[in-house]
Amino acid sequence: MNWGVRAVSIVAAVGFCFLIQTVSLGFGADIQRLIALAGLYVTLAVSLNLINGITGQFSIGHAAFYMIGAYTTGYLSIQFLKNSGMPGPVWLLLMMLAGAIMASLAGLVVGLPSLRLKGDYLAIVTLGFGEIVRIIVVNSPFDVSFFGVFKFFTFPNLGGAYALDKIPAIRELWLIWLLAVVCIAVCRNLLKTAHGLAFLSVREDEVASLAMGVNVTRIKVTAFMIGSAFAGAAGALLAHYETSILPSTFAMDVSFIILTMVVLGGTGSITGSALAAITLFALPEVLRRNKEPVTGGTFLAIVIGVIAAVVLIRWFQNEYHGSKNKKTAGYFASVAASAIVAFGLTFALNAIPALHDKAFEGSKLRMVIFAGSLIIVMLIRPEGVFAHHEFSWTWLKKVLRIKPKSEALAT
Amino acid sequence: MLRVESINVYYGAIHALMDVSLEVGQGEIVSIIGSNGAGKSTLLRTLSGLKRARTGSIQFMDQDISETQACDIVSMGIVQSPEGRRIFTNMSVSENLQLGAYIRRDAGVGKDMEEVMQRFPRLKERIKQNAGTLSGGEQQMLAIGRALMCRPKLLLLDEPSLGLAPNLVTEIFKIILDINAEGVTVLVVEQNANRALDIAHRAYVLETGRIVLSDTGKALLTNPKVKEAYLGG
Ligand SMILES: Nc1ncnc2c1ncn2[C@@H]1O[C@H](COP(=O)(O)OP(=O)(O)OP(=O)(O)O)[C@@H](O)[C@H]1O
Ligand SMILES: [Mg+2]
Numbered sequence: 001m002n003w004g005v006r007a008v009s010i011v012a013a014v015g016f017c018f019l020i021q022t023v024s025l026g027f028g029a030d031i032q033r034l035i036a037l038a039g040l041y042v043t044l045a046v047s048l049n050l051i052n053g054i055t056g057q058f059s060i061g062h063a064a065f066y067m068i069g070a071y072t073t074g075y076l077s078i079q080f081l082k083n084s085g086m087p088g089p090v091w092l093l094l095m096m097l098a099g100a101i102m103a104s105l106a107g108l109v110v111g112l113p114s115l116r117l118k119g120d121y122l123a124i125v126t127l128g129f130g131e132i133v134r135i136i137v138v139n140s141p142f143d144v145s146f147f148g149v150f151k152f153f154t155f156p157n158l159g160g161a162y163a164l165d166k167i168p169a170i171r172e173l174w175l176i177w178l179l180a181v182v183c184i185a186v187c188r189n190l191l192k193t194a195h196g197l198a199f200l201s202v203r204e205d206e207v208a209s210l211a212m213g214v215n216v217t218r219i220k221v222t223a224f225m226i227g228s229a230f231a232g233a234a235g236a237l238l239a240h241y242e243t244s245i246l247p248s249t250f251a252m253d254v255s256f257i258i259l260t261m262v263v264l265g266g267t268g269s270i271t272g273s274a275l276a277a278i279t280l281f282a283l284p285e286v287l288r289r290n291k292e293p294v295t296g297g298t299f300l301a302i303v304i305g306v307i308a309a310v311v312l313i314r315w316f317q318n319e320y321h322g323s324k325n326k327k328t329a330g331y332f333a334s335v336a337a338s339a340i341v342a343f344g345l346t347f348a349l350n351a352i353p354a355l356h357d358k359a360f361e362g363s364k365l366r367m368v369i370f371a372g373s374l375i376i377v378m379l380i381r382p383e384g385v386f387a388h389h390e391f392s393w394t395w396l397k398k399v400l401r402i403k404p405k406s407e408a409l410a411t
Numbered sequence: 412m413l414r415v416e417s418i419n420v421y422y423g424a425i426h427a428l429m430d431v432s433l434e435v436g437q438g439e440i441v442s443i444i445g446s447n448g449a450g451k452s453t454l455l456r457t458l459s460g461l462k463r464a465r466t467g468s469i470q471f472m473d474q475d476i477s478e479t480q481a482c483d484i485v486s487m488g489i490v491q492s493p494e495g496r497r498i499f500t501n502m503s504v505s506e507n508l509q510l511g512a513y514i515r516r517d518a519g520v521g522k523d524m525e526e527v528m529q530r531f532p533r534l535k536e537r538i539k540q541n542a543g544t545l546s547g548g549e550q551q552m553l554a555i556g557r558a559l560m561c562r563p564k565l566l567l568l569d570e571p572s573l574g575l576a577p578n579l580v581t582e583i584f585k586i587i588l589d590i591n592a593e594g595v596t597v598l599v600v601e602q603n604a605n606r607a608l609d610i611a612h613r614a615y616v617l618e619t620g621r622i623v624l625s626d627t628g629k630a631l632l633t634n635p636k637v638k639e640a641y642l643g644g
Contacts, residue, residue: 194513201499201510208497210461213485213514213561388501 013181021174032173036241038281039176040234043183045261045277046270047230050187052259053267055223056203057114058123061130062258065228067250068106069099069235071137071158074167074245081168088170092240096179096233103232104225106133111224115217130255137247165244176237180274183230187270188390190226199223203268253367260370264377266384271391283369287362294365296358297350305342306376309335313380412437412596413458413489413565418467418477420450420457427453429620430467435565440587440597442607442628444641445617451600452494454617455567458598459491460484471565486514488564492571496554500543504534507542507553511560520560527556530586548579555586559595566590568599572606584610604641608632616641 024035048062073095081091106129113125141157158164190196201209202219209216239245261280265272287294312334316327350356377385413435420428427450435441445451456462458469460481469477476484499507508527512520528535531552537545542553551571558566568587572580584606591597601607608614611628616637624631631637 194509197502197506197510198513200502204499204501205497207461208493208499209510210481211459211485211491211493211497212510212557213482213490214510215480215482 009185013185014178017174017177017181020177021172024173032171033241034282034285036171036173036176036237038278039173039180040238041258041261041277041281042180042274043230043234044258045265045273046180046183046187047227047234048258049262049265049268049270049273050190050199051223051227052262053269053273054187054191054203055199055220057111057220057223058119059110059114059126059224059227060123060255060259061110061126061128062227062231063250063252063254064126064130064133065103065106065231066235066238066254067130067133067137067247068103068228069232070239070245070250071164071235072102072232073099073236074164074239075156075158077168077240078164078166088168089172089175092170092172092175092236095236095240096175099232099234099236100229101232103235104229106232107224107226107228108221110228111221114220114224127252127255130250130252134247134250159246161247163244163246164239167239167243167245169243170240172237176241179230179233179237184270184274186226186230191270195219200268257370260374264373264384266386266388268388269384269386269390271389272384272386276385280370280373284363284366287365287369290362293359293361295350295356296360297348297352297355298346299360299365300355301342301345301349304345305338306372308341309338310376310379312338317380412439412472413598414470415458416468416470418457418464418469420453420462420464422453427620428457428464431617431620431622432467433615433622433625435596435598438591438594438596439612440591440599440610442611442614443598443600443617444602444604444607444614444637445600446602446641448619449617450620451617452569455491455493455569455598455600458484458567459489482514485561488562489567490558490561490563490565491567492554492558492569494569495573496550498542498545498550498553498557500541502542503539504542504545504553505538507557508534508560511557514561519562523560523562527559530559530589531556547574548576548583551575551579551583552586555583555590559590563595565596565598568597570600570602572601572603580606604637605632608637 020035020039024032027035044062044066048059051057051059051062076098077091077095084091086094110126110129114122117125136155137158138161140155140160142155143151144153144155145151190199198209198214198219201212201214202216206216209219238249257280258277261276262273264280265274265276313331316330316334320327320330322330381387415431415433417430417432418428419426419430431450431454433441433443443451443454453462457464460476460479460483464477467477468475471484471487471489474487476487476489479487499510502510505524508524509520512523528538533549534552534556537549542550545553551573555568555571558568571583571587575583580603587597587599588610599607599611608628608631614626614628614631615622616624616631624634624637626634632642
């Protein structure tokens, strides 16, 4: 890549972050917070994708690294920010670095077993690691001693099961999104180097990679360390945005949500992870803000509509042998028909008093949405929405059926 | 070039290689024949550092490599095309070849890529294609081409003729001879004893983890014991 393109990309990325910052100033504090959290989830999903999707190491404890970053830097800020006399953004940058370092050291510790363990076994270790980190925080402060005889030191008070609060507030939306952009850029550029292929080859076949001289050990540990460093930096940003953090903010379900984002987006696809992160984060929030509860009738109608759509799409995928264009038309028709049916059913079903009176709050449907979208994607596109594709301008042109100039001239 | 001295290799309690010793000289083609489960693949895996010998020593170009890491062994010039090809099926043909040159940082990679294409014109036609969609024979060519991209000094081939039609087997063995003529030393493991002995300068017979015979390829082809056990009488 030439330097001109690079410079333009950098300027565009920074501009994009300030644009988000400026636009969000027009909204209230609650919407700003959502924009911030969405950015953090993009970082989390893209960084897990490096470990999970690209390198193929099945890790389901990503929230632990997020937590390590948040608690380390939250504690440091409470202790030292006042006396340091540093301006907020500079301190925050420093904290991101601290969070990244701590989390990537933890990533090293977790990465090491991945050299020996595969698939499910590694998943169990990472899951266990997440719980260990959480339990350490919940039980703080405690003495670290040799069977109670020999006291080494006292693990600092991180708020225990309650919140670690009074963290100084430093809210820099642009930094949050800059981290997301940097995370995407690092992963993307990593894939473009000679080492990038090596990451993918480890996912594909470890033995063959070894036979080609790939240092599989180093690749795995590197993936874990880079991935968790970004999660740690995201944690630092979260701590200073929220000013108060709880162990339950980083419970297992958060790890699973991040994992869901990676799987739905298409394992290995950076674009997919980023877009899935935004979508899956935004959907439940939209529901939550919609104060009107969802009635049983509406809910049932949506479920029936979704099932109908899935069944129809699968029929077009497997049983219908038309041209590609006709198939695509079939998919759209399936979705449209199901939507119309669901819409009609809403009225019919809500006419039944038992269904109309039973109402769900939007916020309670969060997990239903995650589970539902996972099932749908697994049924109609098991490789994830983006599969292993990435967004690129040539790809966009191909989708829009515009031939690149050189080819158009040739034909 | 390569000297293996009484190595013993175990899988847990299974004693897969017993006091195996062998030698490969610069510029030779050496074949190892043996039936299923004799330990042929285990031997190649041990040479590549994918498996460790419990006792014994392996010398390559006067250096002990029995403790060397797999990736460093590749850098020293021993490259394996593993059993069952093990190409990267979700990557394109060209990416597979690029991975073959992973350890190299020199400028000659592009030129070597061209050479591999010339050697295997079928790969050239399918350069952008997903490697998983290649036919068995094309996959074998890719596996060999990928190994050649490392510029090996010693090429280890594990059953290159596995599952190929007779005319393709002939083609593959001809390619092995060509590669050798260009100066690459080859150690080939085969079930197709006839062909393997035919092209080999020297050969070893491996039986349940032990080397039971060794001689020139021609001599083993006419050896009555080998004829009965491996050449169908
Ligand atoms: N990973 C393993 N774990 C346990 N035993 C193994 C393993 N790999 C090989 N073995 C055993 O070691 C012995 C030698 O196996 P090896 O794969 O080297 O045979 P081979 O000569 O290559 O056979 P084939 O011609 O069928 O490929 C066999 O008895 C096999 O069961
Ligand atoms: Mg074998």
